[in-house]
Amino acid sequence: MLNLCPEGIRRRVLGYLSERFGFDVALLDPWELYLSESARQKVFLGPKTVFPLDRTDTGGVLIARAGDTIKPATSFFQMFGRHVVRNIVHLQKDQVVVYCAGGDITLAPDQIGEAKLGFVMVAWEERPLGCGLLREGGVIENQVPKANRIRLERL
Amino acid sequence: MTDRVDSFACRYREIVDDYDAFTAALVRPPRNTFRVNTIKATIEETVEHFQSMGLSLTALPWYPEGFAVDGADALSATIERFLGTIYIGEAASMIPPLVIAEELRAAQVVLDACAAPGSKTTQAAAIMHNRGTIVANDRSYGRIRALQFNVHKFGAINTIITNYELHRFPRSTFDVIMLDAPCSSSGTVRKSPKLIDSWKLDVSLGYAERQMDLILRSFDMLNPGGTLVYSTCSIAPEENEGVVDYLLRNRSARVVPVALEEFRFSPGVTQWNGREFSPEVVHCGRVWPHHNDTDGFFVAKVSPC
Numbered sequence: 001m002l003n004l005c006p007e008g009i010r011r012r013v014l015g016y017l018s019e020r021f022g023f024d025v026a027l028l029d030p031w032e033l034y035l036s037e038s039a040r041q042k043v044f045l046g047p048k049t050v051f052p053l054d055r056t057d058t059g060g061v062l063i064a065r066a067g068d069t070i071k072p073a074t075s076f077f078q079m080f081g082r083h084v085v086r087n088i089v090h091l092q093k094d095q096v097v098v099y100c101a102g103g104d105i106t107l108a109p110d111q112i113g114e115a116k117l118g119f120v121m122v123a124w125e126e127r128p129l130g131c132g133l134l135r136e137g138g139v140i141e142n143q144v145p146k147a148n149r150i151r152l153e154r155l
Numbered sequence: 156m157t158d159r160v161d162s163f164a165c166r167y168r169e170i171v172d173d174y175d176a177f178t179a180a181l182v183r184p185p186r187n188t189f190r191v192n193t194i195k196a197t198i199e200e201t202v203e204h205f206q207s208m209g210l211s212l213t214a215l216p217w218y219p220e221g222f223a224v225d226g227a228d229a230l231s232a233t234i235e236r237f238l239g240t241i242y243i244g245e246a247a248s249m250i251p252p253l254v255i256a257e258e259l260r261a262a263q264v265v266l267d268a269c270a271a272p273g274s275k276t277t278q279a280a281a282i283m284h285n286r287g288t289i290v291a292n293d294r295s296y297g298r299i300r301a302l303q304f305n306v307h308k309f310g311a312i313n314t315i316i317t318n319y320e321l322h323r324f325p326r327s328t329f330d331v332i333m334l335d336a337p338c339s340s341s342g343t344v345r346k347s348p349k350l351i352d353s354w355k356l357d358v359s360l361g362y363a364e365r366q367m368d369l370i371l372r373s374f375d376m377l378n379p380g381g382t383l384v385y386s387t388c389s390i391a392p393e394e395n396e397g398v399v400d401y402l403l404r405n406r407s408a409r410v411v412p413v414a415l416e417e418f419r420f421s422p423g424v425t426q427w428n429g430r431e432f433s434p435e436v437v438h439c440g441r442v443w444p445h446h447n448d449t450d451g452f453f454v455a456k457v458s459p460c
Binding site: 002030031045046047048049050051052055056057058059060061062075078079096100124127129147148150151152153154155 | 194195208228232233234236237238239264285286287288289290291299303304306307308310311312313314315316317318319325327
């Protein structure tokens with residue numbers, strides 16, 4: 001069942017997206033934030049609707065998990081990544097193949113740029129690809145959900 | 156033509172315009188088609204990238220977002236598939252949201268009554284620019300997971316998902332309802348040649364019973380002035396014109412002519428195996444595989460009188 005996102009979680013998630021990624025959260029105004037019933041505190045972006053929420057199974061697009069730390073979702077970056085302005089890591093072509101297949105990547109120093117440790121948006125050219133976790137040593141820990149992974153045969 | 160193809164196709168001999176072309180199309184492999192998901196990408200950037208990879212695209216003349224591509228597996232391992240910027244699917248299945256595009260853009264609330272795995276839901280979301288609300292329903296909990304996956308992947312933000320038998324659906328009304336009904340799939344023999352041997356009239360009639368229930372229930376959930384689009388991937392009149400005729404006999408409804416620029420529909424049949432259907436079913440759209448190089452398909456637009 002969908003539940004409206006409690007105000008405290010809503011503020012935490014939107015504040016995080018704004019502060020860490022420079023994302024203009026007003027872009028989400030046409031829609032509503034919802035919270036899943038699961039323990040994983042999934043925050044979805046869905047329609048402002050008059051349909052009774054207690055009759056729903058789920059809906060919208062996952063934008064983040066709001067546990068102890070906020071984790072942005074790959075689906076958020078794929079939808080809104082063109083409006084992200086910082087903490088972006090650009091991959092080379094061969095790294096894109098590894099990333100899309102679910103592999104971790106060690107970045108060259110010049111690829112890290114001004115990105116800070118923590119969750120980053122991974123991109124290729126102008127395309128936002130998804131979420132990664134930037135660790136010490138320039139390692140991007142892959143955050144692409146297993147079901148979304150794919151072995152690219154051409155790029 | 157082989158005997159087995161003829162034994163499948165011969166029941167349509169009286170209602171198809173060119174029987175030889177029809178049977179030849181049935182044994183031709185289907186084209187690999189996709190639509191650009193304009194929620195996430197533009198047509199131009201998608202085409203440009205495919206061309207840079209050396210893929211040969213052919214635009215579908217009746218759908219600016221639709222393309223066919225050479226090579227059986229050309230699309231399955233691309234960055235576009237990873238990103239959800241293309242939806243791979245048979246061209247004919249893209250028709251229902253297109254024939255109600257205007258109604259979708261004006262709608263506040265839309266029901267996709269048998270939504271999984273989500274091809275029409277996500278296409279409708281793109282047409283609606285993610286505004287309004289789509290209630291994507293499917294009776295099968297297992298198929299709901301696939302629907303949810305596609306709603307996420309293709310960015311259908313305006314979609315909520317429900318899991319009801321349609322006759323138990325909560326009391327609600329909608330501006331637009333899409334009913335892509337479960338069917339015998341007799342229009343999909345190009346993709347599934349085994350159907351040529353396995354299709355049986357009894358099976359088709361069994362589906363027709365269910366389709367008649369579904370179309371009445373769906374129609375009853377329409378707002379005044381609303382639109383129901385009924386579709387199947389069957390070419391059997393029992394599952395198509397026969398079902399629309401049943402609706403017309405039991406509700407105050409009218410059939411709105413279907414049209415799509417550059418796409419060839421054949422009119423619905425008004426006589427079949429000794430049965431007379433309402434003259435109004437002529438406004439339904441029958442899709443023969445040889446006319447547009449697609450699967451066989453059927454679509455009807457219905458509104459309350």
